[in-house]
Amino acid sequence: MFMKETIENTKLEVEDIEQQIRELSNTHVLFDEEQLEVKNTLIFSMVDGKVCNSITGTSSQNCYICGCKPTEMNNIEAIKSRPVIKENYRYGLSTLHAWIRFFEYFIHLSYKLEFKTWQVKAENRDQYNARKKLVQNKFRAEMGLLVDIVLQGHGTTNDGNTARKFFKNAETSSLCTGIDVNLIKRCGNILSTIASGYTINIEAFEKYCINTAKVFVSLYPWYYMPASVHKILLHGADVIRYSPLPIGNLSEEAQESRNKDYKMYREHHTRKNSRLNTNEDLLHILLISTDPYISSLNRQTNYYSKELTMEARTLLIQHNDDAEYSKIEEDMELNHSLSELNF
Numbered sequence: 001m002f003m004k005e006t007i008e009n010t011k012l013e014v015e016d017i018e019q020q021i022r023e024l025s026n027t028h029v030l031f032d033e034e035q036l037e038v039k040n041t042l043i044f045s046m047v048d049g050k051v052c053n054s055i056t057g058t059s060s061q062n063c064y065i066c067g068c069k070p071t072e073m074n075n076i077e078a079i080k081s082r083p084v085i086k087e088n089y090r091y092g093l094s095t096l097h098a099w100i101r102f103f104e105y106f107i108h109l110s111y112k113l114e115f116k117t118w119q120v121k122a123e124n125r126d127q128y129n130a131r132k133k134l135v136q137n138k139f140r141a142e143m144g145l146l147v148d149i150v151l152q153g154h155g156t157t158n159d160g161n162t163a164r165k166f167f168k169n170a171e172t173s174s175l176c177t178g179i180d181v182n183l184i185k186r187c188g189n190i191l192s193t194i195a196s197g198y199t200i201n202i203e204a205f206e207k208y209c210i211n212t213a214k215v216f217v218s219l220y221p222w223y224y225m226p227a228s229v230h231k232i233l234l235h236g237a238d239v240i241r242y243s244p245l246p247i248g249n250l251s252e253e254a255q256e257s258r259n260k261d262y263k264m265y266r267e268h269h270t271r272k273n274s275r276l277n278t279n280e281d282l283l284h285i286l287l288i289s290t291d292p293y294i295s296s297l298n299r300q301t302n303y304y305s306k307e308l309t310m311e312a313r314t315l316l317i318q319h320n321d322d323a324e325y326s327k328i329e330e331d332m333e334l335n336h337s338l339s340e341l342n343f
């Protein structure tokens with residue numbers, strides 16, 4: 001559809017998809033002379049925070065799980081006893097966007113480190129702009145990263161790759177931003193744990209998240225924790241408990257990573273004599289490449305798993321499973337040979 005992503009349009013689209021889910025009929029399979037019936041359960045987990053806020057009717061600054069407002073975000077003890085809307089756990093954790101949200105939290109915090117207020121007052125405006133420039137220049141010089149630069153028409157330069165680089169190089173990132181290095185490391189551990197696709201040790205994870213939230217508010221009490229960070233640290237463990245699969249498998253990354261395929265297919269594999277033909281060809285090639293058999297040949301290894309720190313591994317169950325790791329190695333080789341096919 002050629003239309004703007006408004007709250008109204010998002011709601012209509014979600015209703016339409018939910019209706020289609022309700023109308024799904026069970027799949028019947030004959031297996032070993034037994035009639036099997038497969039019930040399809042579809043989960044809305046690949047949505048980003050913006051969509052969650054639209055469907056739950058929450059302002060982007062508030063939490064759609066506990067309704068917490070920015071001014072209440074830093075009172076960790078009070079939040080723990082707030083009533084929650086359990087139904088909204090089903091929207092998952094948007095693990096891909098989480099990297100970017102945490103990263104932006106840190107750089108915005110860094111811009112304000114000198115005057116230590118959440119909102120930038122008029123008298124601090126120049127100081128803010130100067131520090132922003134300084135931080136951006138440091139990132140460019142130290143890590144070759146373009147940070148927080150607005151791109152005409154599509155957001156900023158803050159993408160998943162920039163964010164992952166930031167957490168992977170915690171020491172340098174701390175030098176560039178002036179933010180406590182341990183806090184950056186802790187958040188990096190949390191993010192790579194939820195992205196890993198492994199089964200998480202929920203009790204250990206919950207404790208680690210709450211303690212991280214406490215470190216946040218004790219170091220930076222003047223900066224209200226953003227709702228997206230609050231969601232992971234305070235509700236992350238409960239969302240994972242509710243999730244039917246390892247949370248990393250429910251990431252919106254699957255569809256986000258299709259954006260570049262979409263562009264490439266549209267440019268090179270479609271007729272351009274009408275919009276209808278273009279869309280038809282595009283859908284055909286998307287269908288081919290998502291065919292269960294074909295996509296199983298090119299199963300992507302979860303590359304986060306290679307980057308898990310020892311501390312992050314303590315948040316997982318069976319983090320020392322050698323069989324699992326040798327399987328990863330095998331997959332890497334398989335992917336390597338398949339990447340030459342590149343279809």
Ligand SMILES: [Zn+2]
Pocket residue numbers: 063064065066067068230231234235
């Ligand atoms: Zn909340």
